[in-house]
Amino acid sequence: MFKKGNSATPPLAGSQARPHKHHYVTNSILIVASGLFAAAAALAVVKPAPPPPPVYLAHQTLTLSAPQPASHQYTAPFISETQIRSGDTLAAVLQRLGVQDDKLQPFLANDKGAASIYKLYPGRTVRAALDADGNLIRLSYYHTPGTSQDGHFVSKWLEVTPSGNGGYTATEHSQAASTQIRMGEGEITTSLFGATDAAHIPDAITLQMADILASKIDFVQDLRKGDRFRVVYEVYTHNGIQAGTGRVLALEFINGDKTYDAAWFTPAHQSGDYYDFHGKSLKGAFLRTALKFTRISSTFGMRKHPIRGIWTGHQGVDFAAVTGTPIHATADGTVKFIGWQHGYGNVIILKNTDKISTLYAHQSRFAKGLKKGDSVTQGETIGYVGSTGWATGPHLHYEFRINGKPTNPLSASLPVARSLDSKDRPSFEKQIASYKQDILTLARLQDNSIQLAAR
Numbered sequence: 001m002f003k004k005g006n007s008a009t010p011p012l013a014g015s016q017a018r019p020h021k022h023h024y025v026t027n028s029i030l031i032v033a034s035g036l037f038a039a040a041a042a043l044a045v046v047k048p049a050p051p052p053p054p055v056y057l058a059h060q061t062l063t064l065s066a067p068q069p070a071s072h073q074y075t076a077p078f079i080s081e082t083q084i085r086s087g088d089t090l091a092a093v094l095q096r097l098g099v100q101d102d103k104l105q106p107f108l109a110n111d112k113g114a115a116s117i118y119k120l121y122p123g124r125t126v127r128a129a130l131d132a133d134g135n136l137i138r139l140s141y142y143h144t145p146g147t148s149q150d151g152h153f154v155s156k157w158l159e160v161t162p163s164g165n166g167g168y169t170a171t172e173h174s175q176a177a178s179t180q181i182r183m184g185e186g187e188i189t190t191s192l193f194g195a196t197d198a199a200h201i202p203d204a205i206t207l208q209m210a211d212i213l214a215s216k217i218d219f220v221q222d223l224r225k226g227d228r229f230r231v232v233y234e235v236y237t238h239n240g241i242q243a244g245t246g247r248v249l250a251l252e253f254i255n256g257d258k259t260y261d262a263a264w265f266t267p268a269h270q271s272g273d274y275y276d277f278h279g280k281s282l283k284g285a286f287l288r289t290a291l292k293f294t295r296i297s298s299t300f301g302m303r304k305h306p307i308r309g310i311w312t313g314h315q316g317v318d319f320a321a322v323t324g325t326p327i328h329a330t331a332d333g334t335v336k337f338i339g340w341q342h343g344y345g346n347v348i349i350l351k352n353t354d355k356i357s358t359l360y361a362h363q364s365r366f367a368k369g370l371k372k373g374d375s376v377t378q379g380e381t382i383g384y385v386g387s388t389g390w391a392t393g394p395h396l397h398y399e400f401r402i403n404g405k406p407t408n409p410l411s412a413s414l415p416v417a418r419s420l421d422s423k424d425r426p427s428f429e430k431q432i433a434s435y436k437q438d439i440l441t442l443a444r445l446q447d448n449s450i451q452l453a454a455r
């Protein structure tokens with residue numbers, strides 16, 4: 001929940017969705033073993049794999065279980081885990097795990113079944129279960145946390161267990177990853193990535209957030225200190241190990257005094273897409289900027305820069321950016337011109353509709369292989385920022401033209417976004433209510449888990 005900001009009630013907080021029950025995982029063993037990971041895991045709603053669309057039907061029947069108090073009679077194995085570092089050795093990994101066993105390392109070195117442990121991928125997880133006397137019960141190496149296989153997201157891991165006669169057995173396992181729903185929220189102080197990093201939101205999700213609202217917000221230049229967001233997204237996990245990221249399911253973004261929202265929805269007999277909470281498609285409109293949002297451009301946009309995107313007498317918008325920043329098509333179109341023009345330097349002109357064309361000037365280079373007559377899709381990289389032609393420094397000069405006449409895209413009347421059919425309304429409303437409920441519940445749980453971690 002947004003605690004700061006007294007004026008406006010967050011739009012989601014006032015919503016009254018039908019109550020439904022969830023099962024939450026608060027893995028207290030993991031909080032001991034790895035506080036950082038557990039804080040993230042505690043926010044998750046567990047669902048079985050694979051995820052059948054629509055995703056929210058699956059967890060209607062699950063029940064809420066209160067966190068169990070710590071018990072002194074608890075006799076489960078002590079579990080420790082570590083992430084592989086670059087340049088790591090097996091001996092160092094086993095030492096960090098607290099495994100003291102003279103026979104284990106020679107076994108791992110010689111047994112063919114355990115061969116996968118000799119590829120130590122930095123960042124991957126090794127977990128050991130030890131009994132009260134420090135004897136190894138199980139060693140697990142999650143060497144392939146997530147890989148797509150026959151349409152399923154599959155995790156692979158090596159498991160080594162004592163064989164009873166002082167030796168060991170190594171077995172390779174694989175299993176479909178399960179999908180978890182997570183919620184992240186943050187307030188921007190330096191950049192969007194700064195805020196999402198702090199909320200442990202994966203980069204792939206951050207980039208999706210920028211993509212989803214790209215027709216509403218210029219993420220490179222419009223973000224301001226104090227902007228806030230909440231995002232519900234999927235991650236693939238296996239035994240609590242994050243194996244990959246799925247898609248953003250719901251998003252709320254407060255930019256200045258405007259609130260934008262988005263939800264993933266699949267209308268009957270159509271493919272899924274993002275809609276605002278009122279059922280208007282977020283697809284189709286022109287993107288607010290021609291600069292691709294990246295980790296680098298995100299910090300750049302927070303600075304004041306002399307070349308700011310203002311529609312002035314020179315009939316274009318100048319976007320300051322470092323040389324090499326990818327430029328993307330603001331809408332679907334065909335390449336009408338690609339090459340050198342006096343003043344513009346390396347320039348691309350796209351024909352987007354019968355009337356509308358867009359121009360991208362001063363490029364350092366074009367996308368490889370792009371030529372006149374090619375069709376490009378919205379968001380596709382067409383070239384890279386430079387300072388060719390009449391440019392005092394690296395920037396993108398962007399023009400939006402109606403019937404060949406440069407026009408301010410913000411004041412132009414553009415095609416109205418598509419709305420959902422009335423027959424899809426009931427299921428859409430139901431899903432939005434469910435998203436809102438999830439955000440509220442997870443926000444409450446998050447407050448709880450932060451207290452847990454602080455103890």
Ligand SMILES: [Zn+2]
Pocket residue numbers: 314316317318396397398
């Ligand atoms: Zn310009």
